[in-house]
Amino acid sequence: MPRRIDAEARTEAIAEASLRVLERDGLAGLSVRGVAAEAGIAAASLRRAFATQHALREYCLQLIEDRVTARVAALELTGRALVDELLLQLLPLDKERRMELVAQVQLGVLSLTDSELRPAAIRLSDAVDRACGAAIQILTEAGQFSRGRDPQYEAQRLRALLDGIAMHGLWSGELPDASPMLSMLARHLDELAGP
Amino acid sequence: MPRRIDAEARTEAIAEASLRVLERDGLAGLSVRGVAAEAGIAAASLRRAFATQHALREYCLQLIEDRVTARVAALELTGRALVDELLLQLLPLDKERRMELVAQVQLGVLSLTDSELRPAAIRLSDAVDRACGAAIQILTEAGQFSRGRDPQYEAQRLRALLDGIAMHGLWSGELPDASPMLSMLARHLDELAGP
DNA sequence: TCCTTATTAGTACGAGTGTACTCATAAAAT
DNA sequence: ATTTTATGAGTACACTCGTACTAATAAGGA
Numbered sequence: 043m044p045r046r047i048d049a050e051a052r053t054e055a056i057a058e059a060s061l062r063v064l065e066r067d068g069l070a071g072l073s074v075r076g077v078a079a080e081a082g083i084a085a086a087s088l089r090r091a092f093a094t095q096h097a098l099r100e101y102c103l104q105l106i107e108d109r110v111t112a113r114v115a116a117l118e119l120t121g122r123a124l125v126d127e128l129l130l131q132l133l134p135l136d137k138e139r140r141m142e143l144v145a146q147v148q149l150g151v152l153s154l155t156d157s158e159l160r161p162a163a164i165r166l167s168d169a170v171d172r173a174c175g176a177a178i179q180i181l182t183e184a185g186q187f188s189r190g191r192d193p194q195y196e197a198q199r200l201r202a203l204l205d206g207i208a209m210h211g212l213w214s215g216e217l218p219d220a221s222p223m224l225s226m227l228a229r230h231l232d233e234l235a236g237p
Numbered sequence: 238m239p240r241r242i243d244a245e246a247r248t249e250a251i252a253e254a255s256l257r258v259l260e261r262d263g264l265a266g267l268s269v270r271g272v273a274a275e276a277g278i279a280a281a282s283l284r285r286a287f288a289t290q291h292a293l294r295e296y297c298l299q300l301i302e303d304r305v306t307a308r309v310a311a312l313e314l315t316g317r318a319l320v321d322e323l324l325l326q327l328l329p330l331d332k333e334r335r336m337e338l339v340a341q342v343q344l345g346v347l348s349l350t351d352s353e354l355r356p357a358a359i360r361l362s363d364a365v366d367r368a369c370g371a372a373i374q375i376l377t378e379a380g381q382f383s384r385g386r387d388p389q390y391e392a393q394r395l396r397a398l399l400d401g402i403a404m405h406g407l408w409s410g411e412l413p414d415a416s417p418m419l420s421m422l423a424r425h426l427d428e429l430a431g432p
Numbered sequence: 433t434c435c436t437t438a439t440t441a442g443t444a445c446g447a448g449t450g451t452a453c454t455c456a457t458a459a460a461a462t
Numbered sequence: 463a464t465t466t467t468a469t470g471a472g473t474a475c476a477c478t479c480g481t482a483c484t485a486a487t488a489a490g491g492a
Contacts, residue, residue: 068350069264073449084470086453095450144349151346154339154407155263167408199421205404206397212349213362226394268479279440281483290480 053091056081057105060098064145069152072099096158103149103162106142107169114173121184122231125177129227132170132204134211135220143208174201178234186235196234203230248286251276252300255293259340264347267294291353298344298357301337302364309368316379317426320372324422327365327399329406330415338403369396373429381430391429398425 059081254276329335
């Protein structure tokens, strides 16, 4: 019957264009016409995929969560090496991860004053929380987490530290030097194995 | 001769209105007309104090830095108690500090894609860095910083942790419960005294 | 009182915004 | 070949935006 269209691929392509726009131009550039131009489609087509601006912004957060989750799920490692790679997925170490983080921060800050967007932002934040909790558990199972430490506290502290390192990475240039972020994270994880 | 006006108080009052607008309505609300209404003055008067939007945004960051600096300088404490209070000035523990932090994050995120605003944002960030370095030094002088630890690394880690805790505090409701933030920070500082 | 200045209200311009249409075209399934 | 649908380009509306004016008013020093 109709002209079939892969709606899912369309929406994803649009959201990916949105992430590029968010990194290049910030929130002010996330307009219907701007994103449509970046995606190479007509504004009316974008409007068919996302009926409102809110739907587009919400899906962007969802896409970021999906992409990070997919990368983490694809890791074929165990123990400390897995933890390292897991946490590295949340730092701006390459262009893709930096783009995701910038977009996440932009939309997250918007959600501070846009109550409609808050649930989606909180969903993403909770996913990061779970990842940090999982990291601590993996370390524990690998015997690299001191029995004298409080897993719940350390998971929260790891989360805070990770956010702080990521923020600092965003501010220190287009593509920040990876080593300071890596070494700080590694040093902190090393410490968790000790008393 | 002329009608005298306290220009400094004017600009400061406008910037304070801007912080209120930033917390309530976000970056989208930081418009000439919106800020003027919040400050209770005419838009043309605001335009006399700040010739461009950029000047207004830049001064907002400056005001935040000045206010935090003033609060820190007013602390009449020593040792660990000083460090505690010093760092608490950078967490959203009451309405004023939350407002400053929200405004700082909003403008900071804007500075990611607005190169004109970056210098001011970096200035503020550097001030926080210095505060964390000073905190470590105070602990050292008070004998509450283990000789086995690396002061520079701990200063950076403290900075990252502080940012992460602050971010988490911003997301967990209008006025987050203070105790989780306080206890995490205190626990971390306690640890620095040990090996 | 006079003179200088700041503030105010109002208007205007060009641009960009979200949203909502129309209409012709291209493509796929029947 | 016909029918069904999504796309593309364009237009429109009512807003808000930053910026730049004008003219009238208010206030304080000489």
